[in-house]
Amino acid sequence: MLTKFRETASGSREPGGDDRSNTAIITRTKPRTKRPSLYRVLLLNDDYTPMEFVVLVVERFFNKSHEDAYRIMMHVHQNGVGECGVFTYEVAETKVTQVMDFARKHQHPLQCVMEKK
Ligand code: TYC
Numbered sequence: 317m318l319t320k321f322r323e324t325a326s327g328s329r330e331p332g333g334d335d336r337s338n339t340a341i342i343t344r345t346k347p348r349t350k351r352p353s354l355y356r357v358l359l360l361n362d363d364y365t366p367m368e369f370v371v372l373v374v375e376r377f378f379n380k381s382h383e384d385a386y387r388i389m390m391h392v393h394q395n396g397v398g399e400c401g402v403f404t405y406e407v408a409e410t411k412v413t414q415v416m417d418f419a420r421k422h423q424h425p426l427q428c429v430m431e432k433k
Contacts, residue, residue, distance in 0.1 A: 352404045352405070353404070353405065353432060353433070354402050354403065354404065354432075354433045355402065355403055355404070355405055355408035355430045355431060355432055355433065356399050356401075356402050356408075356430065356431045356433060357378070357399070357400050357401050357402075357403060357408050357411045357412060357415075357428065357429075357430050358397050358398065358399055358400065358428070358429050358430070358431060359373075359374070359388070359389075359392045359397070359398055359400055359415075359426065359427070359428055360392070360396070360397055360426075360427040360428070360429065361392050361393055361395075361396045361397065362425050362426065362427065364424065364425050365419070365424040365425060365426040366424070367389055367393065369419075369422065369424055369426070370389040370392065370393075370426065371385045371386050371389050372385075373415055373418060373419070373426065374388050374389060374400055376418075377400075377411055377414050377415055377418070378400040378401045378411070380400075388400060400428075402433065408430040409430065411428070411430075412428050412429065412430050415428035416428055
């Protein structure tokens with residue numbers, strides 16, 4: 317024989333419930349938060365993209381001052397690679413796409429990539 321149970325407020329089960337009363341509210345007492353993974357967006361050096369174009373890219377897409385953008389551009393020029401910012405996955409992906417589209421539109425070989433931290 318089948319017995320129907322209903323869930324009580326304390327979570328125990330007792331006979332007598334029908335299908336309409338088989339409900340319970342599950343509440344989490346300990347808050348669980350997951351921090352999102354972060355990604356560096358990097359510019360790569362090349363021999364052809366004009367320095368001023370790279371400065372413009374860093375100002376426009378990474379919201380840097382002219383001074384910070386110039387410093388980042390020179391770091392990439394001298395070291396081969398440099399960080400423009402750190403973002404969540406989707407934001408980083410958007411920055412890479414924006415920079416690559418802008419460089420292609422102006423026919424510069426500038427490369428922009430993302431890397432998990
Ligand atoms: N090396 C380039 C030049 O001498 C300048 C440059 C800097 C290019 C940074 C790309 O990500 C770059 N014109």
